[in-house]
Amino acid sequence: MTSDNEQMSQGRRLLDEGQRLLAQGDRVGAAQVLARARDERDTMLAAHALIESHGLVGSFANIMGLDCTISAQDDIFGFFAGHPSSRNPLRDYLADGWRTLSELMLLLEAVDRPLLKTSRVLEFASGHGRFTRHLVKALGAQRVVVSDVVPGAVEFSRGTFGVAGFQSASIPEEVRWPGQYELVFVLSLFSHLPCSTWGRWLKALYGGAVAPGGLLVFSTHGAKAAAFDCVALDDEGFFFAPSSESHAIDGQEYGTTFTTEAFVRQRIEEACGAQSLVHSAPVHFWNHQDAYVLRKAAS
Incomplete structure (x- = not known):
């Protein structure tokens, strides 16, 4: 008969040993063992959590600040x-957020609105903080607000990063905006919306969340992304498939979307006015998603 210990994976054995060493106060030994557990797929995140929460040698926090x-x-x-x-x-996920920060800063420099001089930022569709943690390092938690529709996502970011946050909604017109913001950043939401809500979300964000004189920055899957995935767009310049990397949102509400620049510009004109578009940058985020910058008229 096989014992429980024999059935346990290598990662699980290492994780248990690391926890035992932590309980004994052996931080050096625990760091070495948990680093090995972090290399195993089944215990990667659990070992990472122990290394980070105890501030052990090899933690990403010690490297990235x-x-x-x-x-x-x-x-x-x-x-x-x-x-x-x-x-x-782990490294790829954390580095991806840092890359996004640099790309957002470059985009804002192009319209002479430096991120570090921005008083209040809403990160909309913020998820569980892949980018939020980097935004907080740049601006401080007091200048950052997050919002997401996924249950628990906003609570995680509020508790972990100290930011303010509010729950979003599945229906654009039902979002209750607690304020307006100098910058509203919407990364990779419009690359997932069906046609029925695409323009409505643009109108809701621009009209409800952006302060007078403020900016709305969002990204899309454009021509390069469509060609890379061999996607054929319809006559309007649109394609939607009801599936994505998210397991928390229904695919019909949040799938995978590709759009032409002409489609995006038409929806901007309808929802915000053509004059609101002040800058666009093909394949700006991750060398894969197009970026658009809208400015709301000052009141």
Whole structure:
């Protein structure tokens, strides 16, 4: 008969040993063992959590100077962890957020609105903080507000990063905006919306969340992404498939979307006025998603 210990995976044995060493006060030994457990797929996130929460040698927080806690419910981390090209999902996930910060800063410099001089930022569709942690390092938690529709996501970011936050809604017109913001950043939401809500979300965000004189920045899957995935767009320049990396949102509400620049510009004109578009940058985020910057007229 096989014992429970024999059935236990290598990662589980290492994780248990690391916890035992922590209980004994042996931080050096625990760091070494937990680093090995972090290399095993089945115990990667649990070992990472112990290393980060105890501030052990080898923690990402010691390297990056920010909170590197990752939620077990984070679908984006799950995407990295399950992707065959990712040899180090923890590093790739955290580096991806840092790259996004640099790309947002470059985009805002192009319209002469530096991020570091921005008084209040709403990160909409913020998930479990892949980008939020980096935004907090740049601005401080007091200048950052987050919102997401996924249950528990906002609570995680509020508790982990100290930001303010509010629950979003599945229906754009039902969101209750607690305020307006100098910058509203919407990364990779419009690359997932069906046609029935695409323009409505644009109108709701621009009209309800952006302060007079403020900016709305959002990204889309454009021509390069469509060509890469061999997607044929319809006559309007639109394609939607009801599936994505998210397991928390219904695919009909949040799938995978591709749009032409002409489609995006038409929806901007309808929802916000053509004059609101002040800058666009093809394949700006991750060398894959197009970026658009809208400015709301000052009152």
